[in-house]
Amino acid sequence: MSDNVLRGLPSVDEVLKRPELIDEAGGVSHGHKSEVVRLVIDRFRSEIRSGSIQIESIDLSEAVVEAVIKRLRRLKGNSLKRVINASGVVLHTNLGRAVLCDDAVEALERAASTVNIEYDIDKGGRGERDSHVEELVCLLTGAEAACVVNNNAAAVLIALNTFAEGKAVVVSRGELIEIGGSFRLPEIIEKSGCVLKEVGTTNRTHPSDYACAIDDDTAVLLKAHTSNYSVVGFTSEVKLKELVAIARKAGVAVVEDLGSGSLVELEALAAKSEPVVSSSVGAGADVVTFSGDKLLGGPQAGIIVGKKLFIDRIRKNPLKRALRVDKLTMAALEATLKLYLDMPSLAKRLPAIAFLTRDDVEEIRQLSEEARKFLKDSLGDEFHLELESGYSQVGSGSLPGHELPTVLVTITHENIKPERLFKRFLSNDPPILGRVSRDKFILDLRTVTKASDVVPGGLEQV
Ligand SMILES: *Cc1c(COP(=O)(O)O)cnc(C)c1O
Numbered sequence: 317m318s319d320n321v322l323r324g325l326p327s328v329d330e331v332l333k334r335p336e337l338i339d340e341a342g343g344v345s346h347g348h349k350s351e352v353v354r355l356v357i358d359r360f361r362s363e364i365r366s367g368s369i370q371i372e373s374i375d376l377s378e379a380v381v382e383a384v385i386k387r388l389r390r391l392k393g394n395s396l397k398r399v400i401n402a403s404g405v406v407l408h409t410n411l412g413r414a415v416l417c418d419d420a421v422e423a424l425e426r427a428a429s430t431v432n433i434e435y436d437i438d439k440g441g442r443g444e445r446d447s448h449v450e451e452l453v454c455l456l457t458g459a460e461a462a463c464v465v466n467n468n469a470a471a472v473l474i475a476l477n478t479f480a481e482g483k484a485v486v487v488s489r490g491e492l493i494e495i496g497g498s499f500r501l502p503e504i505i506e507k508s509g510c511v512l513k514e515v516g517t518t519n520r521t522h523p524s525d526y527a528c529a530i531d532d533d534t535a536v537l538l539k540a541h542t543s544n545y546s547v548v549g550f551t552s553e554v555k556l557k558e559l560v561a562i563a564r565k566a567g568v569a570v571v572e573d574l575g576s577g578s579l580v581e582l583e584a585l586a587a588k589s590e591p592v593v594s595s596s597v598g599a600g601a602d603v604v605t606f607s608g609d610k611l612l613g614g615p616q617a618g619i620i621v622g623k624k625l626f627i628d629r630i631r632k633n634p635l636k637r638a639l640r641v642d643k644l645t646m647a648a649l650e651a652t653l654k655l656y657l658d659m660p661s662l663a664k665r666l667p668a669i670a671f672l673t674r675d676d677v678e679e680i681r682q683l684s685e686e687a688r689k690f691l692k693d694s695l696g697d698e699f700h701l702e703l704e705s706g707y708s709q710v711g712s713g714s715l716p717g718h719e720l721p722t723v724l725v726t727i728t729h730e731n732i733k734p735e736r737l738f739k740r741f742l743s744n745d746p747p748i749l750g751r752v753s754r755d756k757f758i759l760d761l762r763t764v765t766k767a768s769d770v771v772p773g774g775l776e777q778v
Pocket of ligand 1: 467607617
């Protein structure tokens with residue numbers, strides 16, 4: 317039976333001759349087009365064999381052509397699209413975290429051409445990649461030296477590998493963190509070629525725990541910021557300063573993984589601020605690592621600051637070559653860091669900080685009210701639209717549990733489930749990401765700048 321059906325499949329040439337494909341396949345060369353057709357026919361063949369398609373109810377030739385068109389459109393369209401973030405999560409890891417500032421966007425465009433990423437123009441010879449941001453980072457953090465790698469996970473990896481390969485890294489049991497996207501500190505320590513030595517308990521670790529754990533095999537005391545959770549109640553941790561004193565005495569290094577690592581005290585978020593990088597540097601950590609795309613508000617990067625002797629050793633590690641950032645990242649990072657030179661204008665010019673400190677709920681309310689009107693016009697009377705008070709999240713494990721007061725636009729319909737609305741908004745071009753909560757579809761405009769951005773086209777088809 318299935319052999320008969322298989323004979324009903326069109327040949328590659330038959331499909332290629334179909335007029336519908338001529339339009340769709342513009343910009344795709346004949347070889348690639350034929351390969352796409354062949355792959356689609358192959359898939360149909362195996363689905364027919366396994367009985368997973370109902371062949372009685374379809375015209376095979378038409379179905380193949382349709383599938384080829386779909387595949388060509390997907391190939392030619394942008395997979396990476398702009399998404400309207402109305403989720404209420406400011407630094408959304410799945411949406412690429414920080415929205416870059418205008419200066420960074422300009423810098424990206426410049427860097428798309430040829431740039432002096434590793435060329436010293438004054439000397440007329442090979443230059444140092446990190447030189448484009450090192451002075452800035454040092455000025456902003458008080459560190460002696462700085463270098464940049466792909467992300468903070470890479471920063472921790474290379475720091476530990478440089479100072480403790482084949483040796484022990486001591487960490488408090490209260491700081492054995494897992495960050496979303498499979499960053500688990502014990503695994504990173506292992507992959508760095510180091511041996512994890514846990515000390516203390518989940519809720520309490522004392523100076524003596526570290527001091528007793530240090531032996532001839534110990535190379536690093538590691539402190540990790542518990543980014544996405546807090547230990548509350550009967551707790552005790554060893555402050556960085558104390559840790560530094562213990563390490564000095566024993567002649568081992570102190571590495572701190574700050575996670576978000578804010579460059580400045582954010583007054584608007586002062587209630588529960590993230591640790592500031594300069595404090596860790598001031599407390600005497602040999603090396604401090606943090607992300608470029610969390611509270612800093614720049615591109616994905618891992619920034620390592622610390623004592624010159626230590627940073628020089630990291631630079632010489634062959635892993636640095638494997639983990640180095642490209643010219644685009646460097647360009648965006650440099651432009652972002654520059655904004656910190658002029659603190660009063662920071663919140664105006666840096667989107668991440670602007671969104672986080674948009675504490676003037678009134679401004680979000682006005683934007684939401686505008687969006688509500690637009691949505692009402694385009695959705696019609698059957699939808700119930702309301703404004704409600706609610707909370708936004710910082711995201712990316714920054715300021716865990718810290719909620720930012722906001723105004724939400726809630727959308728409900730008697731016969732349409734909120735999940736369906738969620739999907740419908742997401743299928744818009746550009747996709748609009750809201751969230752579903754308490755049986756309502758919700759849009760949070762904290763991270764949106766134009767009310768019309770959250771109004772999908774062609775909503776009649778909801
Ligand atoms: C976010 C985070 C990381 C991972 O940083 P990426 O830049 O996402 O690689 C590592 N450690 C801590 C404490 C973090 O908060």
